[in-house]
Structure formats: C-alpha cells, structure tokens
Amino acid sequence: MANNILVSGIEIEVKKKNIKNMHLSVLPPDGKVRISAPLRIKDEAIRLFAITKIGWIRKQITKFENQPRQTEREYIGGESHYVWGRRYRLEINYYNHGRNNVEIRGNRLILTVREVSSKEQREMLMTEWYRKLVKEKALELIGKWGKIIGVKAQSVQVRNMLTRWGSCNVRKVRICVNLQLAKKPVECLEYVVVHELVHLLEKGHNSIFVGYMDEYLPDWRIRKNILNGFIRDRYVK
Numbered sequence: 001m002a003n004n005i006l007v008s009g010i011e012i013e014v015k016k017k018n019i020k021n022m023h024l025s026v027l028p029p030d031g032k033v034r035i036s037a038p039l040r041i042k043d044e045a046i047r048l049f050a051i052t053k054i055g056w057i058r059k060q061i062t063k064f065e066n067q068p069r070q071t072e073r074e075y076i077g078g079e080s081h082y083v084w085g086r087r088y089r090l091e092i093n094y095y096n097h098g099r100n101n102v103e104i105r106g107n108r109l110i111l112t113v114r115e116v117s118s119k120e121q122r123e124m125l126m127t128e129w130y131r132k133l134v135k136e137k138a139l140e141l142i143g144k145w146g147k148i149i150g151v152k153a154q155s156v157q158v159r160n161m162l163t164r165w166g167s168c169n170v171r172k173v174r175i176c177v178n179l180q181l182a183k184k185p186v187e188c189l190e191y192v193v194v195h196e197l198v199h200l201l202e203k204g205h206n207s208i209f210v211g212y213m214d215e216y217l218p219d220w221r222i223r224k225n226i227l228n229g230f231i232r233d234r235y236v237k
C-alpha cells in the first residue's frame with residue numbers, strides 16, 4: 001500500500017509493509033523520497049519520523065540534483081548513444097547544402113549536421129528525433145493496448161520529465177510519457193503505456209490497479225525493474 005505525505009514541502013511516498021522498523025530512502029535518479037513503514041504504524045508517527053530526518057533528506061535531494069543525469073555528451077563522433085536499449089556509435093556527417101538528419105545504419109547512429117553546428121544544436125536535433133520516435137511508438141502501443149484494456153486515450157505527449165516515466169490526466173484522458181524512454185528497451189515504454197492506460201480504469205496504485213496490471217501485463221514487475229535498473233546503471237559510472 002502506498003500513499004504520499006507532504007513534509008516541509010517535500011513529497012514523500014509512504015509504503016506500508018510487513019516490516020519491523022521504518023526505513024527511509026532517497027532514490028535515483030531524481031531524489032524521490034520513500035519511507036517504508038510497518039503496517040500498523042500511525043501516519044502521525046511517520047510524519048514525525050520524516051521531520052526529524054528532513055535535514056538529511058534535503059541533503060540527499062541536493063546531491064541528486066547536482067549529479068549529471070548521464071555521462072555528459074559532446075555530440076562528437078565515437079560517442080555512445082542509446083536507442084531502445086541498444087548502444088550505437090555516433091558518427092557525424094557534415095553538409096553544406098541539405099538538411100539536418102538522424103539515421104541508424106547498422107550499429108551506427110549518424111547525425112548529419114552543419115559543421116558549424118553547436119553542441120546544443122546537435123543535442124536539440126537528437127532530442128527531437130527521440131521525441132518523434134517515442135511518440136510514434138507510444139501511439140502504436142496506445143492503439144494496441146487501448147483495444148485490449150477497453151479504454152481510449154485522447155492524446156499522448158512526450159516530455160523530458162525529471163521525476164516520472166509517465167503520467168495520466170484522467171480528466172482530460174491524456175497520457176504523457178518520458179522522452180528518456182527512447183533510450184530504454186521498448187518493453188519499458190510498453191510497461192509505462194499500459195500503466196498509464198490502466199489509470200483510466202483505476203486512479204490509485206491500489207490492489208485493484210495491481211490486479212489489472214497482473215491481468216494485462218503479467219511481467220510488468222520485470223519491466224519496471226529493468227527500467228529502474230537502467231537508471232541505477234547510469235549512476236554507477
């Protein structure tokens with residue numbers, strides 16, 4: 001069971017489990033705060049526990065905020081870039097007349113740009129390419145899973161979110177997925193899409209929600225772990 005509490009402006013996820021002691025963690029990649037607590041403990045006790053630890057929590061969050069999200073990219077030839085969980089070697093082509101282009105050939109990711117293009121311009125080109133990739137795949141998955149689950153999302157947005165892999169606006173029937181999913185195995189995007197579509201049936205992360213997930217995507221936990229494992233990997237470097 002999970003619910004969120006707000007302590008000194010910091011959102012903390014509370015998970016009640018069959019454990020003896022409270023456990024506090026600040027999680028990668030963005031410093032999400034979680035308290036695991038024994039089943040019978042009162043919410044007030046959890047809140048007090050969080051207040052006594054607030055200094056430490058803030059320090060941990062700041063650490064995550066100052067940490068680069070991944071190895072800094074320069075967008076020069078030879079760099080590794082990920083697409084759907086696969087690693088590609090970046091190759092830069094220059095043009096004088098023509099247009100910007102991103103293309104996969106074998107295990108090479110070929111960026112065609114003007115020689116004078118800046119790192120920021122190349123990064124933006126890649127970002128928009130990733131966005132298109134995720135949008136197309138997400139639309140396909142929403143179509144497929146919408147039929148299976150029996151819901152219809154009105155639209156999908158792809159955003160570079162810092163704290164979430166996806167979100168669902170139940171009132172506007174709108175789904176949002178994280179642009180960074182383009183770098184993870186496509187099974188991860190599928191998991192996020194199914195998760196958000198199931199929210200159209202059940203808003204909370206309760207047993208009903210988990211029941212739907214188990215029914216529609218029995219291996220969702222594995223996919224979730226892959227997604228989170230990939231995040232951790234980035235921080236090992």
Ligand SMILES: [Zn+2]
Pocket residue numbers: 195199205
């Ligand atoms: Zn959710």
